[in-house]
Amino acid sequence: MISSEDLRFFNVLAQSASLAEAARKMDVTPPAVTQRLQALEARIGIRLIDRSGRRMVLTDEGDLVASHGTIVAEAMEALSEALANRKKAVSGHLRIAAPHGFGRLHVAPVVDAFAKAHPGVTVTLDLADHPGAHLVESSDVIVHIGPPGAQNQIVTTLAPNRRILCASPDYLASASPIQSPSDLLRHRCLVVRENDEDVTLWRFVHASREPETVRIRPTMCTNDGAVVRDWAVTGQGVAMRSEWNVAADLAAGRLKRVLASWEVPAADVVAMLGTRFGRSARATAFLAMLRQSLAPPPWRRRIAR
Structure with a gap:
């Protein structure tokens, strides 16, 4: 027979790359994990994990135990959740x-x-x-x-949370004026690459003008927004950042808004x-x-x- 404790134990194993990783998750020694696994396999008479290579690989029977363990664990959590909600706990x-x-x-x-x-x-x-x-x-x-x-x-x-076009005062003082979105084609632009989003297509709307879309040519890009903000502060170019990320820099004068009369899509x-x-x-x-x-x-x- 397999108990609920056995299922919890095996779920941790199934979600780990090695016995050592599983031991760290359970806060026990690797030999203790090995002994418990061997005892479980001996009790049910079936090999659950193939340990012949460097990584643990579940056998077909191990996959079956792991899938049932997930169902049982979710059912127990759902029951606990329902009882807690009954008493608004x-x-x-x-x-x-x-x-x-x-x-x-x-x-x-x-x-x-x-x-x-x-x-x-x-x-x-x-x-x-x-x-x-x-x-x-x-x-x-x-x-x-x-x-x-x-x-x-x-x-x-x-x-x-608006998104704001901004650059450092030093960059703006040394670069050509930015009076319309199309002027950005002549400037250094900094972008954050996120998922599959088209980050080089910048869209602008104005209260009294037609919307404009500009395909900028990034000078520097990264997948980290904090890095782009830092680059903008050091004068590397123009960036489009969330206001929560640059509010303090704008207030302190480390960054200045660019094309303040134009808005870009909010986030x-x-x-x-x-x-x-x-x-x-x-x-x-x-x-x-x-x-x-x-x-x-x-x-x-x-x-x-």
Whole structure:
């Protein structure tokens, strides 16, 4: 017979690249993991993992045990979630994903406060370059900046966030004037490459003029928004950044707005919600605390207009 504890143990093994990794996750020694696996295989009379190579490979029977273990684990979590919601208890494990920069500055402090306010909750905060819809199945709350993913995704807006064209005063003083979007074709442009987005096509709208679209030629690019912001501050060229990211630099004069009368598409801060077991009490409580921390948006108090 295989117990629920056996299934939990084997799930950790199935999600690990090696016995050593599994041992670290379970906070035990590798020999202890090996002995427990051998005892489990001996008890059921079936080999579950092929350990002949450098990496662990599940046998067909191991795949079967792992799949059933996942079903049982999710069913147990769903039951616990349902019972907690019946009594409106804020408990259980909360999984949050957020972008690196925004997550460190605006999400992590709220997670800290939330954990102190609700000691019955455990939290995992995953910071990624571009957290998106692909994390929905494994997260309760995904903080995302910009247009959300699939149209059927559950999304709630947390705070407004414009994107701003900016450059350092030194760069603007030494470069040719930028009076219309087309002038950017003669300038050094800095871009962040994100997913499959066409980051070289910059769109502009004006209150009294026709919209303009410019295909810029990037001088420097990276997949890290903080790096682009740093390049702009040091005078490397013109960048399009979220206002939350450059508000302090604009207020301090390290950066200046470019084409201030033109607007580019906004990138609001939104939360995409996991749908595994419905909206949990802990996710609802965390969203309320996060939304409160962003109202009014901290960056709106810093931008020099």
